[in-house]
Amino acid sequence: MPRPGFVLDVDRSTPPMLFWHGEKFSLERLPSDRSRVIYPAESFPGLKDPQGAIRDALENPLDMEPLRALLHADMKLTICFDDASLSLPKMRRPDSRQRIIEAVLDLAAEAGVDDVHIIAALGLHRRMHDYELRHVLGDRIFDAFAPNGTLYQHDAEDPENLAVLGETDHGEVLEINKRVAESDLVVYANVNQVAMDGGWKSLVTGVASYRCLSYHHNPESLQNTRSLMDRHHSALHHSIWRLGKVLRDNGPKVFQIESTINTDAFPSPFEFLSKREWEWTARDRMTYLATSKALNRMPRRAARKIFHGIEAPYAMTGVYAGFTESVHERTLEDVYRQHIVEVEGQTDILTLGVPFISPYNPESIMNPILVMCMGLGYMFNMYRNKPLVREGGVIIMTHPTYRDFHPVHHPSYIDFFDEVLADTTDPAVMSEKWEKRYAEDEWYRHLYRTGNAYHGVHPFYAWYWGAHGQQWAGKVIIVGGDPTAVRRMGFTPASTMDDAFELASDVVGRSPSITHLHVPSVLVADVK
Amino acid sequence: MRALQVRHNVRRFGAARLLSVTSPKASARIAPVDLRNVEDPSEPTGPGWSKVRTRLSGICGSDLALIDGHASTYFEDFVSFPFIPGHEIVGELDNGQRVVIEPVLGHAARGAVPPWESAAPADGDDYAHLVRGHLKPGIQTGFCCSTGGGWAPWFWAHDSQIHHVPDDMSDETAVLVEPLAGSVHAALMAAQHTNHHLTDTESPIIAVLGAGTMGLGAIAAVRGAVPNARIVAGARYPHQMRFAKGLGADVVAPGDEVARAVRRMSGAHRIGASLSSGAHATINAVGDSSSIGLSINITRPRGAAVLLGMPGDTKLDLTPLWHREVALLGAYTYGTEHIEGNDVRTFDLAIELAARIQAERLLSATYRLDQHVEALAHAAAAGRRGAVKIAFDVREDQ
Secondary structure, eight states: OOOOOEEEEOOTTOOOEEEEEBTEEEEEOOOTTSEEEEEOOOOOOOOSOHHHHHHHHHHSOBSSOOHHHHOOTTOEEEEEEEOTTSSSSOBOSSOHHHHHHHHHHHHHHHHTOOEEEEEEEOTTSOOOOHHHHHHHHHHHHHHHHTTTTOEEEOOTTOGGGEEEEEEOTTSOEEEEEHHHHTOSEEEEEEEESSTTSSTTHHHHHHTBOHHHHTTTSSHHHHHTBSOTTOGGGBHHHHHHHHHHHHHHHHSOEEEEEEEEEOSOOOOTTOGGGGSOGGGOOHHHHHHHHHHHHHHHHSOHHHHHHHHHTOOBOOOEEEEEEESHHHHHHHHHHHHHHHHEEEEOSOEEEEEEEOBSOOTTOTTSOOOHHHHHIIIIIIITTOEESSOSEEEEEEEEEEOOOOSOOOTTTOHHHHHIIIIIHHHOOOHHHHHHHTHHHHHTOHHHHHHHHHSSOOOTTHHHHHHHHTHHHHHHOSEEEEETOOHHHHHHTTOEEESSHHHHHHHHHHHHOSSOOEEEEOOSSOOEEEEO | OEEEEEOOOHHHHHHHHHHHHHOHHHHHHHSSEEEEEOOOOOOOSSSOEEEEEEEEEEOOHHHHHHHTTOSOGGGGGGOOSSBOOOOEEEEEOTTSOEEEEOOBOOTTTTTOOOSSTTOOTTOSSOOGGGGOTTSOSOSBTTSOTTTOOSSSSEEEEEGGGEEEOOTTSOHHHHTTHHHHHHHHHHHHHHHHHHGGGOOTTOOOEEEEEOOSHHHHHHHHHHHHHOTTOEEEEEOOSHHHHHHHHHTTOSEEEOGGGHHHHHHHHHTOOEETTEESSOEEEEEESSOSHHHHHHHHHHEEEEEEEEEOSOOOSOOOOOHHHHHHTOEEEEOOOOOEEEETTEEEEHHHHHHHHHHHTTGGGGEEEEEOGGGHHHHHHHHHTTTTTTOSEEEEEOGGGO
């Protein structure tokens, strides 16, 4: 039985804590008697028979007929699936999505359905490379569907292939992929890593247009999303659920399949990352030292290649199918069961070790904007009820924050950093002044549609993702970051953790309480 | 008189050229320019010559290129050794009138017939007069052994070269007039070419690469000549960026980000190293191969790239020039400008510009003639050392 997550009070005997520092790690000693560390639960065991569990879910869905009963020969079936932003790191083959879609295709074949399209629901993310599609879907599906053009990726900028399905009572227009809109049945294959994912968000963002996404991907929504991991207190999710209702009322029948995975993110020799520091064996310590020294010496590009080459030994822990909202409630129960850690009270300083990866740089570079997005967007939002850090407190992140961008994946990020952040770091101001120009830039549009680039507006969305954390914190410090890049983002650079604590004292005094969110793996702090 | 004089010494030119890469000061020390007692230049024959006592004389990139052996061999026939450098000059006539010098030794100065009656020294389409007449060869004062130059207590200037300095203009501002005249000329060339490609509602995009004296001057001149222009400036150092912004650039970017900035402004696609469209005109105030290549690649097809900075022996792939049909224009100096049907002397425009932008703020440091090693080293590393224009102050030597 895996041990649950818990809160460790740091005393003099507590060993230094592991912090991610991009493609490196460091061990940092936290002040005793006023620091605490929040540890996630140990990884849950995976399902013994995931294939059987999927079949069972398809035969016994929640609040819908079995999938078999929904399939008939002359129908138009569309299968959508989560893109490469999930899972992080990418899971070992076979990916949960492959297992799910293969099971769906088996049933479709039995029913004689031959009009089947498979669409990567990438929203405004970059198009997946073929090798990524093979990894997620398996060779069999890729080879059967890609050559004849029935496996493809959603294009949010293709006016010929978008359809409007209606409008919410808030004036939000649901505009989605036309093939999806005109299908008799849409099956969504999801892999759920955090509580933010799944539900109506899968389709309403994954196959939507820029116009449709802009109703909730904006500073006002994100500043009132408290938190991303708690959809009932998230303005973003409220908007998405309103749009989901339009989809349910006016759109195709949707058969949602959501799967959860455990937190077993790192294979050998990186298992020590998921262990609690005082339980490290001599071998773990040696591995840490050897790995750490090697990473410090090797070029950044080589370190990046190693980490992005990791295939996580994630295992499926649950799978549910049927009506989207019913399915998602069960998924959330499973996700929370694994992720929730109860925490008593807020803290003056929250420390976060920011890793090499975020949802927006699979196989790519963690540029400064993504560091902000990961730290203030994702990691800060790993809470329910109240943020871990008190309002006006200090967030300290560790990351090299190099001014380095992937020119193919993130072309508009480079301009955003050079032009927009040089002008303002205020999400509302940049939204008003700059967003439209980037969203409508023909070059970015071309690269998004035909290459492997994120949409021109995406750096804005990444920045908005951190808007709540940015607004909440009294100061944000990045330890070990490139000072110019850190300052460009409106944050404060520090050379060491002690230096950061010293800088933080201007805001929170000389004896602040400190909380470290231990990463990996994933947890959601339920702050009382 | 004691003056700085350049002699033709191939070994010292070579050594200075080698050292200039690593140590501007060592290069200045070994360069064949020395402070020495020189024979007073005799008054050139013909009417209209006046003795001008130097007050301030700037150090130009072309001076440095000649001194440290980087200048093109093209100029070998257009200079006469030994010469006293200095062509950015504010000086004083015997009657106490302060003047700036339009240094080109044109037709009138050389006793040749001007191309038209009111022509400026640099006007015309035949350069034969530069090596003929009663003066030794020399494109300008400061490169001709007959007239002397500004890096001396005095020199000879012809009436055709002399412009009076307004009483309320300081020497420090006036010494910038000559380089600003070059900037104005380039800006007007860019503006003229830009007009051919604009719709009624479109604001032209003009890129300026380089933010030394000439580049900064070009930014200010473009802002004056084309008020609605959208100016993208490439600058390397923080003080250059501040000046560029202050003088009217809309966007200032480091050199390696200029292409992206122009792309953003023009909404172009980026295709390999070049933009699908780009700036209507680009003024290059750098002059090296990579910046000229960049100028062509960021200028829209059938636009113009204006070379303001003195280029040297350059290796360049001209395929983009050919394919984009970009006009590559040299902007050597100044002369007569044709603006809205009127002929105007570039120098008069430059005097106005110098006053308008308070050009003395671009003069970073002055040195005495006997401090020439430090002065030349400072000028050679001006950007890196936070400076713009370095000049000799000869007022105490009068």
